Amino acid sequence: MTHAASLPATWSYRSRTVRLALWAGWLALVALFVWCWQIMTQTTIWAFVLDAPRQAADIGARMVPPKWGYLPELMLPLWDTLNIATLGTMGGVILAVPVALMAARNTTPSATILRPIALFIIVASRSINSLIWALLLVTIIGPGLLAGIIAIALRSIGFIGKLFYEAIEETDPTQIEAIEATGAGPVQVLTYGVVPQVMPTLWGISVFRWDINIRESTILGLVGAGGIGLKLNASMAVLAWDQVTVILLLILGTVIASEWVAAWVRRTII
Structure with a gap:
């Protein structure tokens, strides 16, 4: 028996199969998030979203002072x-x-x-x-x-x-x-x-x-x-x-x- 064969196996917290499964799970979660985001925002008019801070500031200015x-x-x-x-x-x-x-x-x-x-x-x-x-x-x-x-x-x-x-x-x-x-x-x-x-x-x-x-x-x-x-x-x-x-x-x-x-x-x- 060689010296290398007598050495104990290196301990790992997770096996290679478990690590691959975790990576696949995270990848599937990211893909699901991207897909849901596309569905939710497909009718969004981004010009309005970009203009939202200015509109909010305008409404805020009109709310002051209170009547x-x-x-x-x-x-x-x-x-x-x-x-x-x-x-x-x-x-x-x-x-x-x-x-x-x-x-x-x-x-x-x-x-x-x-x-x-x-x-x-x-x-x-x-x-x-x-x-x-x-x-x-x-x-x-x-x-x-x-x-x-x-x-x-x-x-x-x-x-x-x-x-x-x-x-x-x-x-x-x-x-x-x-x-x-x-x-x-x-x-x-x-x-x-x-x-x-x-x-x-x-x-x-x-x-x-x-x-x-x-x-x-x-x-x-x-x-x-x-x-x-x-x-x-x-x-x-x-x-x-x-x-x-x-x-x-x-x-x-x-x-x-x-x-x-x-x-x-x-x-x-x-």
């Missing part, structure tokens, strides 16, 4: 927006609670029929954006605040229902078993064994969703569902950029205030 005299006209639409978010959240909570009880494994009356139906409702609600809900509802029941409230409620069912049914499934089973040992029925077990454990979670989820709905309700007016979005759409339509600035600043202030209110509620009530 503060327009602010009083925004108070009623802002109030409508807050009502859309609040009433929509309340409706979402009312509808989501029974859906969550049907979706949770430890509270559903039927794991084979009602639970799949409840899970489908949750997924369907979460899959459709509130703006799309509002667009559909404006077509069905006409423009106005009602369409916005229902759109927010339908969107909230999935968010609240999913988090709430997961909280129900995570309840302490020993407390429930202790109540069942007293001979309590399903309603009593739910009332005294499950509800006290999940109520703080429900409050937290509801406040969190209300905070999100404040943001979402500000744009529902773009499709005719009422609120401050109507004013934003009207101002943009007539190129009144100084009014747009006031609306955007008002929306920003409202969102900051809702963040503070939500944090305060979580600290004091939950």
Whole structure:
């Protein structure tokens, strides 16, 4: 046996086959990216893209200074927006609670029929954006605040229902078993064994969703569902950029205030 044959083989982190496979994978990923980029940009007018910085600077110059005299006209639409978010959240909570009880494994009356139906409702609600809900509802029941409230409620069912049914499934089973040992029925077990454990979670989820709905309700007016979005759409339509600035600043202030209110509620009530 020669000296070279007695030497141990050189260790490698990856074999040659694995390295070639990785290079082929990266090459395929780059090719896929280039192909997708070509599809997405085949109708792009690059002259407009190159001109975009100048257009943005022009619009920015027109937005300053803000037209503060327009602010009083925004108070009623802002109030409508807050009502859309609040009433929509309340409706979402009312509808989501029974859906969550049907979706949770430890509270559903039927794991084979009602639970799949409840899970489908949750997924369907979460899959459709509130703006799309509002667009559909404006077509069905006409423009106005009602369409916005229902759109927010339908969107909230999935968010609240999913988090709430997961909280129900995570309840302490020993407390429930202790109540069942007293001979309590399903309603009593739910009332005294499950509800006290999940109520703080429900409050937290509801406040969190209300905070999100404040943001979402500000744009529902773009499709005719009422609120401050109507004013934003009207101002943009007539190129009144100084009014747009006031609306955007008002929306920003409202969102900051809702963040503070939500944090305060979580600290004091939950």
